[in-house]
Structure formats: structure tokens, C-alpha cells
Amino acid sequence: MPESHAEPLQIARYAPGEGGAPGESFGLHTDADIAGGVLRAATLIVFLSDGFGGGQTVFPRVSLSRGGALPPLQKLAAAGGAALLLKQLDSLAQYCAPTSSALRITPRKGAGLLFFSVHPDGSPDLDAVHGGCPPTGGVKWIAQQWFSLEGLYPTTRQWRPPRKADTHGRPEPSCAVDEENVPAARGGERFAAQMSEQVLRRLREQLGSAGVPPETAQ
Structure with a gap:
């Protein structure tokens, strides 16, 4: 990932009991803005403090046991619509609990955490959904930097995947990602158009953009 595609470094402070992104309606999110003009491909978090309880970065779709915690x-959207999906995204606490099977990365001062929010072909990876557990008994400080795909692929307001050649060497038409056409994280499933519009409207409010204040990072 070229350094030129790095967004400005942000510093975030979390007081005891603060988790997720302060001011958001739910704590689980993905850093890939699948509805906006900037597609964040990678996230780098450097932990600047430790010595407190909690404060882990949790990945509910990555399980320490068989099957994902989330x-x-x-x-979820297909089974219960936007309401069920948003309810699960609101449930950060259950994935931060010691009994959860979700992958939790414990802060260690000076350590870095790098993860990707897109697949190798540039399509958003919804399995990269994550959140920040509230610290206890101390203040959590992190430095965070996002890396975007803006400029690596032809874009207008919406992201388009790279074209691939067919069996005759001709490029296949690319397909825009919009509110009626959302790539699945695995396989060829797609959200229903009406449902995806509702979900993306809410997700777009939470995913953040280059203008998000530093205190809302994570």
C-alpha cells in the first residue's frame, strides 16, 4: 500500500467506560466506506498505553473457536432485515465479554495492529467488522491511520472494482457498488435492494470519512 494513500494520523483517547466510536449509535463498524467516495483498504492502530483492563479491539467475525461469534x-439482514442487523451491531458488549469466542486484541504499549477491510480484488470485506472495547481502570490512547484505495481504481462518487479480461482477452464491464448492489463478504450473495438501502444509510453514518474528528476514531 503506497504511503501516499495514507490519511492523516489521528490520536484518540478513551476514558474508562468509553468504547466503540463516541457518539455513534452502535460500536461495531467497518472502516471500508462502501457507500461513499473513499474506500479504506487498511487500518493501522498503534497502542500508546496499556496497564488497564479491557480496551481490546474485537473482531466478532473472527472466532477463536469453530464458527464466528457474529x-x-x-x-443477518436476509433473516431479520435491517432491524436485526443493526441490533447485532449495537451489541459490542457481548463480544467484549471474557466468555465471548470473538478474537480480541489486547492493547500493549508500542504494539501495532494492521488489518484490511477489503478483499484482494478491492471489494469490501464485511467480515472485517470490528469495535473497541471500553477500558477499565485507566485511559486508553491509540494512534490510528487509514489507507485508502482512492486513485488506485477509477472512481466517480462510487467505487468500481478493477476490470478483468474474459476468455477472449476483452475486459468485462465493471459494476458499481451502490445502495442496490452490495458485494457479499463471501460467495455471490447480495442484499435485497430495499434492505441494503436501509442498512447502508445507517452504516454510512457510522463508518466515518476523512473529516471525522480524531476523538471519533476506532
Whole structure:
């Protein structure tokens, strides 16, 4: 990932009891803005403090046991609509609990955490949904930097995947990602158009953009 695609470094402070992104309606989110003009491909978090409880970065779709702690987002939406999906995204606390099977990265001063929010072909990876658990008994400080794909692929307001050649060497038409056409994190499933419009409207409010204040990072 070229350094030129790095967004400005942000510093975030979390007081005891603060988790997720302050001011958001739910704590789980993905850094890939699938509805906006900037597609964040990678996130780098450097932990600047430790010595407190909690404060882990949790990935509910990555489980330490068989099966994910959080079902695939598109399956949740298909089963119960936007209401069920948003309810699960609101449930950060259950994935921060010691009994949860979700992957939790414990802050260690000076350590870095790098993860990707897109697949190798540039399509958003909804399995990268994550959140920040509230610290206890101390203040959590992090430095965070996002890396975007803006400029690596032809874009207008919406992201378009790179074209690939067919069996005759001709490029296949690219397909825009919009509110009626959302790539699944795995396989070829797609959200229903009406449902995806509702979900993306809410997700777009939470995913953040280059103008988000530093205190809302994570």
C-alpha cells in the first residue's frame, strides 16, 4: 500500500467506560466506506498505553473457536432485515465479554495492529467488522491511520472494482457498488435492494470519512 494513500494520523483517547466510536449509535463498524467516495483498504492502530483492563479491539467475525461469534452480516439482514442487523451491531458488549469466542486484541504499549477491510480484488470485506472495547481502570490512547484505495481504481462518487479480461482477452464491464448492489463478504450473495438501502444509510453514518474528528476514531 503506497504511503501516499495514507490519511492523516489521528490520536484518540478513551476514558474508562468509553468504547466503540463516541457518539455513534452502535460500536461495531467497518472502516471500508462502501457507500461513499473513499474506500479504506487498511487500518493501522498503534497502542500508546496499556496497564488497564479491557480496551481490546474485537473482531466478532473472527472466532477463536469453530464458527464466528457474529453471523455473516448479509445473512443477518436476509433473516431479520435491517432491524436485526443493526441490533447485532449495537451489541459490542457481548463480544467484549471474557466468555465471548470473538478474537480480541489486547492493547500493549508500542504494539501495532494492521488489518484490511477489503478483499484482494478491492471489494469490501464485511467480515472485517470490528469495535473497541471500553477500558477499565485507566485511559486508553491509540494512534490510528487509514489507507485508502482512492486513485488506485477509477472512481466517480462510487467505487468500481478493477476490470478483468474474459476468455477472449476483452475486459468485462465493471459494476458499481451502490445502495442496490452490495458485494457479499463471501460467495455471490447480495442484499435485497430495499434492505441494503436501509442498512447502508445507517452504516454510512457510522463508518466515518476523512473529516471525522480524531476523538471519533476506532
